Amino acid sequence: MEKDAIITAIDVGTTKICTLTAQVEDENNVRILGVGIEPTQGIRKGMVIDIPLAANSIALSIKKAERASGMQIDNAIVSIAGSHISSINNKATVGIVGKVISKEDVTRVLESVKAISIPNDRMILHTVQRTFSVDGIEGIRNPKGMYANRLDVEAHIITGDELSIENLRQCIMTAEVDVSQFVLNSLADASVLLTDIEKQMGVIICDIGGGTTDLALFINNDIWHTNVIAVGGNHITTDIAQAFHLPFAQAEEVKRMHGSALPQYVDSDEYFYCRTFGKDEAAKFSRKELANVINMRTEELFQLIMQEIKRSGYDNLLPAGMVLTGGTALLPGIDKLGSDVLGMPVRIAKPEKMTGMIDQLNSPAYSTAVGLLYWSMLVQESSPEETAKGKTIVTTGEKIKRFLRMLLP
Secondary structure (H helix, E strand, O other): OOOOOEEEEEEEOOOEEEEEEEEEEEOOEEEEEEEEEEEOOOEEOOEEOOHHHHHHHHHHHHHHHHHHHOOOOOEEEEEEOOOOOEEEEEEEEEEOOOOEOOHHHHHHHHHHHOOOOOOOOEEEEEEEEEEEEEOOEEEEOOOOOOEOOEEEEEEEEEEEEHHHHHHHHHHHHHOOOEEEEEEEHHHHHHHHHOOHHHHHHOEEEEEEOOOOEEEEEEEOOEEEEEEEEOOOHHHHHHHHHHHHOOOHHHHHHHHHHHOOOOHHHOOOOOEEEEOOOOOOOOEEEEHHHHHHHHHHHHHHHHHHHHHHHHHHOOOOOOOOOEEEEOHHHHOOOHHHHHHHHHOOOEEEOOOOOEEEOOOOOOOHHHHHHHHHHHHHHHHOOOEEEEOOOOOEEEEOOHHHHHHHOEEOO
16 A cells, blocks of 8 residues: 555444544554544444444544544445354365466466355355465465466355345445445454464464454464354443442443452452442442452353364464453453463453554554554555445455465455
C-alpha cells in the first residue's frame, strides 16, 4: 500500500464498536487519525439481533471517528465473529500437461480448491492456501517452473451464515459506508500480534471478547484451524451479577476493578463494597469469593478451548503455546490460569506498531480493530476482483504471502 494512504477499520464487538481511521506511514506502521468508540446495542454474541439499534451504534462510532480525524468515511474493512462461523479443509489436484508447472497450472489448482459444496445459506469468507505438493512431495511454497505430473494444494476455508453476514452489512451501509471486506476476528488479531517464530513453531491465538472467543491455530507459517466459541467475558459478568445480586453494568465494573482469575492469590481479608438490588447502602463482599466466581467460569472457558484444540488434532504441535488477547485478557491472573489448564505457555498481547491517537488503543481490547488496519494494508497490495455475487476476491501479493501465503476471500 502507498505511503500516506488512508484506511478505515470497524470492529463490531458484542460490547463495543470501535472505528479507526489511519494513515499508512510505512509497511510496518500506521498513524491513528481518528478513533470512535461506542457501546454496542443490538448485537449479541457477534450477531445482529436488532438492525436499527445495531446500525445506530455503528453510525455513532463512525461519526466520532470522522469528527476526530476530520475525514469522511466512505468504506471500511469490518470484523466478523459469531457462532455461525465454521471452517473446513479442502484439497485439490490438477494434472500438468506440459510437465513443467506454469502460472496457469497454479491458478487452476487454486480455483479448484475453492470448488466445495456448501449449503445455500452459507458463504465463503476466506480461503487460505497452505503449501503445495508436487508429485507427492509436500512443503513446496512456489511450484512454478518445477517439473511434475501432478500439483496438489490444501486450503483452509472459512464460511459464515449468509443472512447473518448480510444483516451486519446492512447495518454498516445504513451509515452510508461500504464494506470492502469482512475479516474474521482472530485473523485480524494474528496480523498484528503473532511473531514469525510463533507462527512457524506452532501457536494458537485466542481473542476472548464480550460474547465470543475466537481461535486461530498456526503451524509452519500456515493457518490450520479456526473456530468461534459462543462464550466470552459477558458470561463471567453475568455470573458475578447473579452471585452478588448486581445489575449487569455494576457487575462489569466490579469485575474490572476487583476481579481476579486466581483465588489463591487473593487474601481472605480483602473486600470491596457495592450496592445490590433492593439495598440503599453499599454492602461488603469478599474479593476471594468474587475470584472464585470468576475462576469457575474462566476455567470452564479454557476447558472448552482445550476441547477445540484437541478436536483439531493439532494439540501436540503448539510449542509456542497461546497468545491471549481481547478485553477479557485484562483480567488479572488469566494467563496463569490458561497456562495451568491448557498445559502450554500463555502470553497476553496488545497492539503495537502505531502512532497518533493511541492512548485508548494500547490494550488487548483493541487488538482486532488495529489488526484490521494491518490486514487492510496487506490485502490492498493485491488487485481485487468481483465475484458474481458482488463479494470480493483478493489475490495476494508478496507481503500477504509472508503472512498467510495466499488469501482468497
